[in-house]
Amino acid sequence: MDSSLRSSEWYSGEDRNAYIHRAWMRRGVPGSAFEGRPQIAIANTASDLTPCNAHLTEVAQSVKNGIYEAGGIPLELPVVSLGETQVRPTAMLWRNMAAMATEEMLRANPIDGVVLLGGCDKTIPSLLMAAASVDLPAVVVPGGPMLTGTFRGEALGCGTDVWRLSEEVRAGALSQEQFVKSESSMIRSRGHCNTMGTASTMALVAEALGTVLPGLAGTPAPDSRLLEAAHETGRLAVQLVAEERRPSTFLTKASFHNAIVALAAIGGSTNAVVHLLAIAGRLGIDLTVDDFDRIGAEVPLLVNLQPAGRYLMDDLQRAGGFHAVLREVRDLLDPSALTITGKPLVDYLDDARIWDPEVIAPREKPLQPAAGISVLRGSLAPGGAIIKPSAASPHLLSHRGRAVVFDSIEDFHARIDDPDLDIDAHSVMVLRGCGPKGYPGMPEVSNMPLPKKLLEQGIRDMVRICDGRMSGTAYGTVVLHVTPEAAAGGPLSLVQTGDWISMDVPARRLDLEVPAEELAARVPNAATVKGYANPGRGWEKLYVDHVLQADRGADLDFLVGSSGSQVSRESH
Known part of the structure; x- marks a missing residue:
């Protein structure tokens, strides 16, 4: 067998171990399978x-x-x-x-x-x-x-149209029956x-x-x-x-x-x-x-x-x-x-051509001239946060609004459609406890559904801020991957409803308008801390104990760096 192949460490030779490795793989496989292939x-x-x-x-x-x-x-x-x-x-x-x-x-x-x-x-x-x-x-x-797939003569985009149609149901513009009917057309x-x-x-x-x-x-x-x-x-x-x-x-x-x-x-x-x-x-x-x-x-x-x-x-x-x-x-x-x-x-790339400029815009007529992901920093995201301007509403990319805070995704679901919730189209929705450690796993919840009462008024986008992720099929003016996350002691854990938040995407800023001395005196409230993950065993505990923040790829700290393709030690 070709000794330069890694697999030769298993298959070459005539000793007991090589015999075992080859024999157990000989289930209709020809002998030539182990001869330098x-x-x-x-x-x-x-x-x-x-x-x-x-x-x-x-x-x-x-x-x-x-x-x-x-x-x-x-x-x-x-x-x-x-x-x-x-x-x-x-x-x-x-x-x-x-x-x-x-x-x-x-x-x-x-x-x-x-x-x-x-x-x-x-x-x-x-x-x-x-x-x-x-x-x-x-x-x-x-x-x-x-x-x-199509529904009522219109093409359906997986995920994207789930979000859109579900919001139409909540706004009263689409019946629940028609929404469910679209399900079989989606895939x-x-x-x-x-x-x-x-x-x-x-x-x-x-x-x-x-x-x-x-x-x-x-x-x-x-x-x-x-x-x-x-x-x-x-x-x-x-x-x-x-x-x-x-x-x-x-x-x-x-x-x-x-x-x-x-x-x-x-x-x-x-x-x-x-x-x-x-x-x-x-x-x-x-x-x-x-x-x-x-x-x-x-x-x-x-x-x-x-x-x-x-x-x-x-x-x-x-x-x-x-x-x-x-x-x-x-x-x-x-x-x-x-x-x-x-x-x-x-x-x-030499032979590539655009055959439909409606789908692929030529460079001289782009859909947007500058649409890559923007990284925001400031007192609310000292480690950075990201936003996708191409999926956001242009008029919201520079915005100042009053925070409406949700301490967990469960808190969000419990209160978002409360008719007495003090929120308007200018508010900034803040959801925390959804980062790698806090949830755990950094779920796709950052593109929070809007309050039903605002949907009924025709509102379809608001500024939303979260330490979690959002589906790639989602859209909206969503600031996500806020770092450090709330559960890692980030400023997001200290935001209170009524605080003013300013966002300026062109200037790459995201700031909590609270004096530094006041912020230093705050501690996370009990509801915030209660919402954090606290696993006692298994993979979740290993994950929470070792996961890095979003700006490091949310990998585990002991897996960073390539260790090469060492051959495992011989079995005996």
Whole structure:
């Protein structure tokens, strides 16, 4: 057996251990499987409880075919799968666990490379975090978005139209019966959300990083070209092993620069910030939240997709695809950044074209001239907070209002529709206790539904501030990822209803207008503290004790930094 292969540590030789390793794998496998052929794992997040990834079993078969064709041995490896719509309290609580479990399985098993199959929000981030840490040759196959469904003659955007229609019900503009009827129209086919939510964002951003076969990301799940590309990715995985192309050999600060440019140009999810920070942290790359503002804030928004626009992911593919977007901002990309093929990302953009300028705006006529994520700092967010201007109301980007504070998501649900709640359209809604430690897991609750009485008055947006996250399919003038979070002693824990808060996005400021000496004398009220998570055992306790803040990617402190692909100690 080729002694240069990592798997040879298991399979080569004639001693008892090599015998055991080979014998237990000989279930119809030819002897040649152990004679110098790369062992390629297919880390598969397919699960019936992750409906957006359920089709990945079929995709895995195409990957297997490609691996076999190229001379490798494919080995399907089911890994932890997180269904965004299903798991409680929030999938983000287990992103780090999924990454850690995948890392350990890759490290523990006799494999030389891995193909990462993901789609739903946390699956691609967790897989990339794992691959970055174990540093074996690795390539991503995104599962792709679903096709567009329609209701009453209108296209439905997954997630985005759930928020919109549910608010219409609360406003009395849509019947409950019609709302429920739309449910069967929302999900038309296999695949993840068809908006520019977190799933679509992370697929495209993963390609911008260079970890996806160029041209694949954004291909709809039912499209036959996904299976074709999956086959080619299987072939590529064998080549990666032969050329020893591991994440650490091509993922650099330049790769993350390009990911940030892409994130802004597509109007991508704010969740990409915590995921990219976490992946960079695993690689030991010095990426900070301020890089997202410095690199991306002035990048024009070119993609007219919900929630920042009108269209959906299969429209993006039809209009020219991701490469057509990147070609428009080519001058903003770092040309030194390589892809999984060993060639620079920019080398793949020459033939890209925009076929529908309504979906992909040309650079000279952007949807918004500067729409990247903005980082706000000030007395309310000394460690930073973020806002997505492309999804916000322009008239609210500079705003001063009186705080209406909710101590937990339960407190919010209990009081938001109280007709006696002292709130108006100029108020600033504040929700705390929703950060990584406080909830725990940093749930997608920052885009708080507006009070029913204001919806009935025609109000559709207000300034909202929270230490949690929001769905990538959501929209509104929402300040989120406030750092430090309330449960970590941040100023957010000390805000009182009636305090004045000023926000100035152009100036990147978020301030609590309370004198410093008064703020220093305050302590969190009992209701605030009672709302914080206080787990006594298991994963939740490990998470709360070790999770970093949002500006560090909300990873666990002991997982930061790449430790390489050491072979596990021999079994005896």
